[in-house]
Amino acid sequence: MSTILRAAREVDHARILELNLESEEMLSPLDAARLRQLDAQAAYHRVVCEDDDVVAFLLAFREGAAYDSPNYLWFAQRYPRFLYIDRVCVARTHQGHGLGAQLYRDLFGFAREHGFDTVACEFYTQPPNEASRRFHAGFGFREVGTQWVAEGRKQVSLQVWQASA
Template identity: 50%
Template sequence: MTDLRQHAGPVFPVIRPAEAADFDSILALNARVVVETSPMDRERLGLLDGMADYHRVATVAGRVAGFLLAMREDAPYENDNHRWFAARLPRFLYVDRIVVGAEFAGRGIGSRLYRDLFDHARAGGVPLIACEYNIEPLNAASRAFHDRFGFREAGRQHVADGAKLVSLQTAEVGR
């Protein structure tokens, strides 16, 4: 197996719909960043995949390098953050989680997934992308990433029984 960390050049991921065959890789990626996201087992992933409007993976050399899961406003999703947005916004696409493997960090894979997500929302006439990131404890990398895509704070709330404070963010999709 090639050690991709040795290659400093650009990485050109293939963005495609997630498939059941990708689930083991998705679960492994999520497990590495569970503090920033939330726990997910195969059953939970199957449920999320079933209600997602957007569930794509980025692959590099046949390996799943990252994934993004997003739900529409009317998804039957039991999630405090999704519920917060649904109570305030008529139409949006909520990013449940985006994860890129550590060996692929800094190579534009997350940005490629987000550009594809914005294209998907634009094609579907969805005006806003919604998400959140931790501000207590601070996830500075996520804050910087979302700032680059024009996200702005719409509110804050405590989650995880008060263990985390999140910044609830929205970005206009544009034309």
Template identity: 45%
Template sequence: MADMLRDKALGKALLALNNAHAQELSWLEPERLEYLISEAFLARRIGRLDAFLLAFDQAARYDSPNFIWFRARYPRFVYIDRIVVAPSARGRGCARRLYSDLFEHAARAGHDRVVCEVNKMPPNAASDAFHAALGFVEVGTASVHDGSRTVRYLSHTPAS
């Protein structure tokens, strides 16, 4: 995805796609997106911009309260910070392909746990169903963003 930062139009499209889903992901400014990509364990996209994923391992310099929650509990993990599929690409398996790629990269790097959070309030039923189908299990909950959002913390291990 570093190529997106060199391609200004693609970088703007990535930012626009992310920010169109800010309720689920969080709003980003261009500089923050650049920083996140530079810290990522894995940054992938499908097509020109059908979908993208950003994930961090436990060593990332990242201040997300959700990431910090996992860091306080697990010595090694890969944290899925954001994944989004463009409306025009939904239903084509993009999210599953990105997760499959992430699971393979995580395993090759010696990680046995992939984690994420999903909004509980406001609810995100599609994400809940997707993660359950992949074998993610709830490992905690928290109120974040000054209580305006409640999240469910999920974990996937090869045995789960």
């Protein structure tokens, strides 16, 4: 499988929405208007393509974004400078091929290049997302808090990765 990692483009939005819908139970809903809004504010929005098909994406914000996510706001209240991974998604047909790890390694390089020591994210613990827990632990993320979201229906583990000195 030959892949290319590049900046997301507006022409990719339809496919990004398809991928998000495919994994919506572990992400959050996203429509075209919201994606345009998030893309405009993103510090990092990249895709992995196989041939011309987008098969994975990662969307992240820095502190100071006008973003209303309760998880982003939790980090904004506690960390003066950070990158927040809002969502990462890999097509079901491409899971297990290291594309999520490729995006994370690229994001960590971006973080270092731009002086970010902290990368923040969350994943569900209720309902459990064991694959995400293992994935993030493998990169050295650690839990710094928890909170209930989605009107008390879901709980997240709030995680940070800190660059080594």
